[in-house]
Each structure stands twice: as C-alpha cells, then as structure tokens.
Amino acid sequence: MSRDRERQQSQLAFVASGNDIEVGDRGRLPLPADVLKNLRGDENFVVARLEGGLTAEVWRLKAAGREWTLKRARARCLVQNVDGQTSFLNEIQRRADIAALKALPGGRERFAGCVDTVWGCFREGLLLSPWIDGGAVADWDERRLVQLFALLEELILAGLFEWDLCPGNLLDDGAIRMFDFGYMYRFDPLTEFNSNGREAPLFHAAERFETRNYFAWLLELEFSAGIAAALAAFALEKRVAGACYERLVSRLAARGAAPEVLSWLRGFLDVWGKAQGETLADLYLAEGWRSHRLDLDDDLRGKTCTKRTLARCDWLIAAAREHFAALTGLDALFWHDEGLGREALIARLEADRARAERFQIK
Numbered sequence: 164m165s166r167d168r169e170r171q172q173s174q175l176a177f178v179a180s181g182n183d184i185e186v187g188d189r190g191r192l193p194l195p196a197d198v199l200k201n202l203r204g205d206e207n208f209v210v211a212r213l214e215g216g217l218t219a220e221v222w223r224l225k226a227a228g229r230e231w232t233l234k235r236a237r238a239r240c241l242v243q244n245v246d247g248q249t250s251f252l253n254e255i256q257r258r259a260d261i262a263a264l265k266a267l268p269g270g271r272e273r274f275a276g277c278v279d280t281v282w283g284c285f286r287e288g289l290l291l292s293p294w295i296d297g298g299a300v301a302d303w304d305e306r307r308l309v310q311l312f313a314l315l316e317e318l319i320l321a322g323l324f325e326w327d328l329c330p331g332n333l334l335d336d337g338a339i340r341m342f343d344f345g346y347m348y349r350f351d352p353l354t355e356f357n358s359n360g361r362e363a364p365l366f367h368a369a370e371r372f373e374t375r376n377y378f379a380w381l382l383e384l385e386f387s388a389g390i391a392a393a394l395a396a397f398a399l400e401k402r403v404a405g406a407c408y409e410r411l412v413s414r415l416a417a418r419g420a421a422p423e424v425l426s427w428l429r430g431f432l433d434v435w436g437k438a439q440g441e442t443l444a445d446l447y448l449a450e451g452w453r454s455h456r457l458d459l460d461d462d463l464r465g466k467t468c469t470k471r472t473l474a475r476c477d478w479l480i481a482a483a484r485e486h487f488a489a490l491t492g493l494d495a496l497f498w499h500d501e502g503l504g505r506e507a508l509i510a511r512l513e514a515d516r517a518r519a520e521r522f523q524i525k
C-alpha cells in the first residue's frame with residue numbers, strides 16, 4: 164500500500180473510531196466554545212464571514228480586545244475526494260504537530276510563520292487562531308520568496324510536507340504566514356521525498372509552490388508585463404529555491420539522510436544551476452508545463468475548477484501547439500501525456516478544458 168493510502172486509511176479509521184483530538188487550551192478561548200459552535204453571524208463580535216474556505220466556514224471575530232479567526236468544519240468538505248473529506252481532521256492533527264514544534268527550544272522563532280492555535284477540537288469542528296492582519300501576496304519579491312522558502316525548509320526538516328501552497332493559503336503581514344494545514348502531511352525527510360515516500364519524485368517543495376501558486380502568478384505577469392519580466396521573476400525564484408535546497412542538502416546530510424534523497428535534491432540544483440539565457444527559457448517551458456498540467460489535474464480531480472484553471476489550460480494548449488518539439492526534447496511530458504503525438508496531446512487538453520468548464524465552482 165502506498166504511504167498516501169496508509170495515511171488515508173488511518174485517518175478514515177480515526178473518523179470511524181469516535182475518538183477525538185484536541186489542540187491548545189479551551190480555557191484560553193475569548194468566547195465559550197458553545198457560542199462559537201452556534202454562531203449565526205448577526206452577533207456583535209462577528210466582524211465578517213470570509214469567502215473561499217472549501218473545508219471550513221471561516222469567521223473573523225473581535226473579542227477580548229483583539230481579533231480572531233474561527234474555522235468551523237463543514238458537514239461535508241466541498242473538495243470531493245478522501246483527502247478533502249479528511250482535511251479538517253488532518254488540520255487538527257498538524258496543528259498539534261506545529262504546537263509541539265513551537266514548544267521546542269527556538270521553536271517559536273523557527274515556526275513563527277505558522278499561525279498559533281488557541282484551541283481546536285476535531286469532534287466539535289472548531290478551530291480558533293489569532294487573526295493575521297495581512298493580505299494575499301500580490302507581488303512575489305525577494306523578501307517574500309526568501310521567507311517562504313526559509314519556512315518550508317524548517318517544515319521539511321521537521322518532517323512536514325505541505326502540498327497546497329495556493330494563493331489563498333498564504334498571507335503576508337510583513338512576514339509570510341501559513342494558517343491552513345488541511346493538506347500538510349508527515350514524512351521522513353531523511354529517507355523520503357515527500358509524504359508519498361519515494362514513489363513520486365516529481366513532488367517537492369519548490370514544485371509545490373510553483374505548481375499551486377507561482378506559475379499562476381507568472382502567467383499573469385506574462386500577460387501584464389511580458390515574457391522577459393516573467394523569466395526574470397522565474398530566475399529570482401530559482402535562485403531563492405536553490406539557496407534553500409543547498410542548505411537542505413547540507414542539513415539533511417549532517418543528520419544522516421539516505422543517499423537517494425541527497426542525490427535527488429542535488430539533481431534539482433544541477434538543472435537549475437545550468438539555466439541561463441536560452442536554457443532559462445527552456446526550463447521555464449518545462450517547469451511551466453509541469454506546473455500547469457499538475458494543477459489542472461488537481462482541479463479536475465477535486466472538481467474545483469475556476470477561471471484560472473481555464474487560463475492554465477489555454478497556456479498548455481498554446482504550448483502544445485507552438486512548442487511541441489521543444490517540450491518533447493526537454494522530456495517535459497509526463498504521466499499519461501508521455502509518448503503522445505502533437506495532435507493527440509492537443510485533443511486531450513481540449514477535452515480537459517471542456518471538463519474544467521463543467522466543474523466551475525463559482
């Protein structure tokens with residue numbers, strides 16, 4: 164059984180067992196748990212109800228002189244697969260892991276980018292955190308990239324792999340903050356590539372960020388500022404990711420990581436280090452293909468497509484039409500696209516686009 168499947172089974176078994184899991188301290192709640200549970204929305208301490216939570220209803224509250232975020236689990240997560248259905252449980256489990264990490268010496272500083280948990284409880288479907296007074300990242304400059312990769316580095320070393328670094332899951336209040344741990348899973352960084360063991364070497368931290376987030380931003384940059392600006396932003400991100408992977412290699416090596424893990428990481432450094440000028444444009448094409456293709460697959464599988472899914476589809480169709488030879492030359496086609504001819508590839512992407520139109524969530 165795959166590591167992912169094992170985790171799913173044990174989470175489903177936990178749900179069926181009737182056992183509960185609690186994080187933090189109920190006594191530190193600024194409002195009684197019952198009041199939070201029965202929130203209607205017209206109470207004077209409700210500042211707003213937020214749009215966008217697929218796993219939970221998210222509320223912004225004001226009480227005891229400051230602001231809070233309440234996540235209240237939905238009866239059914241809007242993401243229609245096992246990982247979606249267990250994402251609230253997963254979030255409570257990871258909140259417990261992160262609370263333990265923050266309690267270690269130096270932990271508060273190392274994991275300052277992960278929001279605190281005041282109190283959370285799986286069976287009560289409640290999770291309360293401080294409100295992060297920030298905004299979504301509109302512009303990925305060097306400071307933001309450096310902070311994100313520094314946080315990812317600490318999480319990886321602590322054995323936590325985040326799959327969903329989408330724009331809605333990161334906030335910037337002067338520091339990059341993570342607050343949604345519904346798709347963060349445990350793994351062993353000394354022997355595994357990600358939470359699916361060594362089965363899927365395609366997935367790693369920089370890839371997750373590029374796939375769920377950065378390439379969508381680069382796509383907009385291509386439209387608004389042109390391909391040269393997108394390539395410069397891509398080079399910056401690769402430089403920051405490269406510095407992070409260099410540190411990971413030495414820190415993991417010092418802890419006795421398996422040679423397979425170290426050479427896998429060095430493989431990325433090797434490819435990224437060579438990318439300049441024309442080869443940078445090639446790397447952009449190949450990584451852009453991988454990012455848009457994977458994200459499209461995610462959205463189709465979860466039936467959670469948006470306008471951005473369609474824009475990504477259009478990028479893929481254009482790349483297949485205009486750069487098919489380069490894509491195959493770069494070995495960029497993967498999984499079920501591998502070995503397809505140009506026309507068959509375009510036809511498949513057009514079929515995916517039609518499905519993405521059908522699965523629009525808003």
Ligand SMILES: Nc1ncnc2c1ncn2[C@@H]1O[C@H](COP(=O)(O)OP(=O)(O)OP(=O)(O)O)[C@@H](O)[C@H]1O
Nearest residue numbers: 213215216217218219221232293294295331342343
């Ligand atoms: N602590 C917080 N401070 C400020 N805003 C927050 C906080 N937690 C969540 N939000 C806001 O609420 C939105 C939804 O929160 P979150 O991503 O945790 O919910 P979710 O249901 O797990 O989302 P999804 O499953 O769609 O990723 C976020 O995009 C963010 O804008």
Ligand SMILES: [Mg+2]
Nearest residue numbers: 216331332343
């Ligand atoms: Mg989220």
